[in-house]
Amino acid sequence: MINPKYKKRAKFYKALAHPTRLFIIDQIAQQEKCVCELTEMVGVDISTISKHLSLLKNEGIVVEDKRGKNVYYTLKCPCILTLFDCVKDSLKEDG
Amino acid sequence: MINPKYKKRAKFYKALAHPTRLFIIDQIAQQEKCVCELTEMVGVDISTISKHLSLLKNEGIVVEDKRGKNVYYTLKCPCILTLFDCVKDSLKEDG
């Protein structure tokens, strides 16, 4: 059926389709954060955060940097914030 | 936990997170289509397409226009195509 590129695009949107992952992206856009910092901010199990980050990494949205005991995450490309603004604007318009 | 706006944003991305729905949006961006036309293009049950359209409508992405026996769908705001291009570009860059 439908061109396989649609599947790939859908997978990308799916990576963004969770409140916690959007929150994580907003946070690390400001400054790199390690898993335990994000865990404390969100208030769920650390394994849950780790899996969200793993998913974002697989989708090429974030990159990790292991330093010492910690793993720090940052945005792979800040251009995703442009996309965020675009969506936020369009959500502002309708109810 | 996390600001409820994240939930709303996530819901919007979720609406885009399906190959069939992306295909539908691309198609109706070119020209309005009725449910049965989209059904034939995609090749699944008409009820499945109807539900995808209903979801897109609830998210404010498409609008419907009932004319005669048919229901025609169009994009509520073509600005979503800008967002699409942005995502397509970023997917082109990494493998």
Add this chain to the structure above:
DNA sequence: ATAATACTTGGTAAATTGACCAAATGTTCA
């Protein structure tokens, strides 16, 4: 080496999603 901290991975259970079928609704046309 051992303990402590940070993170990842595997398992499980509950919730959600997506597909189909069948039935209900609405519109046109004879």
Add this chain to the structure above:
DNA sequence: TGAACATTTGGTCAATTTACCAAGTATTAT
């Protein structure tokens, strides 16, 4: 009115998602 077509809605089932816990891995510090 009744038949035919277009669409929506409800039900069911399989697959996916997400959260937690527990166990495993890796690094630092004693």
